[in-house]
Amino acid sequence: MGKRISHKDSLCGVARPLDAIGDWWSLLIVRDAFDGLRRFGEFQKSLGLAKNILSARLRNLVAHGIVDIVPAAEGGPYQEYELTEKGRGLFLVLAALRQWGEDFFFAPDEAHVLLADKKSGLPVRRLELRARDGRVLGPADTIVRRPPSMARVELARPQVRTASNRRDFKPRTRK
Amino acid sequence: MGKRISHKDSLCGVARPLDAIGDWWSLLIVRDAFDGLRRFGEFQKSLGLAKNILSARLRNLVAHGIVDIVPAAEGGPYQEYELTEKGRGLFLVLAALRQWGEDFFFAPDEAHVLLADKKSGLPVRRLELRARDGRVLGPADTIVRRPPSMARVELARPQVRTASNRRDFKPRTRK
DNA sequence: CGATATCGGTTTCAAATTGAAACCGTGCAG
DNA sequence: CTGCACGGTTTCAATTTGAAACCGATATCG
Numbered sequence: 001m002g003k004r005i006s007h008k009d010s011l012c013g014v015a016r017p018l019d020a021i022g023d024w025w026s027l028l029i030v031r032d033a034f035d036g037l038r039r040f041g042e043f044q045k046s047l048g049l050a051k052n053i054l055s056a057r058l059r060n061l062v063a064h065g066i067v068d069i070v071p072a073a074e075g076g077p078y079q080e081y082e083l084t085e086k087g088r089g090l091f092l093v094l095a096a097l098r099q100w101g102e103d104f105f106f107a108p109d110e111a112h113v114l115l116a117d118k119k120s121g122l123p124v125r126r127l128e129l130r131a132r133d134g135r136v137l138g139p140a141d142t143i144v145r146r147p148p149s150m151a152r153v154e155l156a157r158p159q160v161r162t163a164s165n166r167r168d169f170k171p172r173t174r175k
Numbered sequence: 176m177g178k179r180i181s182h183k184d185s186l187c188g189v190a191r192p193l194d195a196i197g198d199w200w201s202l203l204i205v206r207d208a209f210d211g212l213r214r215f216g217e218f219q220k221s222l223g224l225a226k227n228i229l230s231a232r233l234r235n236l237v238a239h240g241i242v243d244i245v246p247a248a249e250g251g252p253y254q255e256y257e258l259t260e261k262g263r264g265l266f267l268v269l270a271a272l273r274q275w276g277e278d279f280f281f282a283p284d285e286a287h288v289l290l291a292d293k294k295s296g297l298p299v300r301r302l303e304l305r306a307r308d309g310r311v312l313g314p315a316d317t318i319v320r321r322p323p324s325m326a327r328v329e330l331a332r333p334q335v336r337t338a339s340n341r342r343d344f345k346p347r348t349r350k
Numbered sequence: 351c352g353a354t355a356t357c358g359g360t361t362t363c364a365a366a367t368t369g370a371a372a373c374c375g376t377g378c379a380g
Numbered sequence: 381c382t383g384c385a386c387g388g389t390t391t392c393a394a395t396t397t398g399a400a401a402c403c404g405a406t407a408t409c410g
Binding site: 014097 | 189194195209267270274276280286288290297298300307313315316318
């Protein structure tokens with residue numbers, strides 16, 4: 001789970017999300033949640049993963065504020081999992097991932113499901129990144145910019161514990 | 176790497192991509208590639224991961240057609256890694272992930288880099304999913320639709336090898 | 351030429367994670 | 381009380397990850 005944050009990525013807007021959902025199952029759980037699944041057993045049946053893993057993943061998603069545990073839904077004795085606002089924010093990530101998947105992971109003649117507008121039934125438009133003025137932006141048209149007042153101090157953050165910075169570190173001797 | 180494809184997800188447009196890039200490092204490598212990194216050592220320095228892991232990840236990305244190994248760039252004896260068309264297709268996935276990160280992973284007062292239009296220097300527009308007719312679509316406005324001619328046959332696919340479907344399976348006896 | 355360094359990995363081993371199945375506690379239904 | 385489904389936790393083995401050592405090819409210096 002909480003993998004290490006590598007030296008320079010503690011401030012990167014890509015690495016932090018990956019710490020929360022950067023494993024195989026988490027995004028699939030979220031996708032299923034978007035599809036209306038709410039119960040432990042539903043997720044397990046849908047995804048076919050081991051119960052301990054599902055348990056761990058759900059705990060992680062809850063810890064990251066992506067899903068909430070709601071006490072009961074229809075009065076039953078069980079709890080349910082539902083997406084938080086933050087979790088619902090993953091909608092576009094899933095959409096982008098799905099479009100990429102549709103573009104590159106299916107043979108041209110291979111049938112596959114695709115994302116459609118519920119009202120019209122037609123496939124959705126292709127996502128596109130636009131500038132303020134409306135121009136469509138490609139990879140070469142963007143930069144990651146540091147906003148004006150970004151202090152250059154390295155923010156105090158929990159020191160990563162690697163073998164070589166532990167105080168008791170001793171290089172292993174090879175046999 | 177090639178994790179298992181769970182029973183019903185062999186045809187899902189989300190699960191297949193995750194098989195290719197669904198681990199902590201792969202997307203970060205791709206992000207660095209977008210930032211212009213090309214050499215093994217550059218990736219390693221930027222990400223701070225172990226060389227064996229980087230090696231494995233790059234091999235996986237190459238195997239999935241996301242990066243290419245190009246023989247030499249400036250005549251040197253070394254090879255470089257560059258994004259393929261498929262790899263460049265991840266641009267929007269990264270953009271979506273970054274926007275989500277910017278929205279939810281930074282304290283309101285916490286400075287962070289953000290994605291900007293290179294020409295104007297202004298932050299990019301928020302991504303949005305739209306229907307053909309231009310309506311902005313939220314999670315509740317979409318369905319995954321099976322295109323007309325989707326055969327209902329379970330496609331022949333490499334049988335997943337789990338403990339319980341191996342021929343020599345024997346339930347373990349507890350101590 | 352020989353010594354040393356750098357790059358791009360592979361190998362080795364230990365530690366962490368994942369996964370299958372067994373086990374467990376609670377709340378029903380009969 | 382008996383059985384059973386749900387929602388997990390525990391146990392243990394197998395796989396993956398990671399740190400550091402090692403290696404081969406080329407380049408650089410003296």
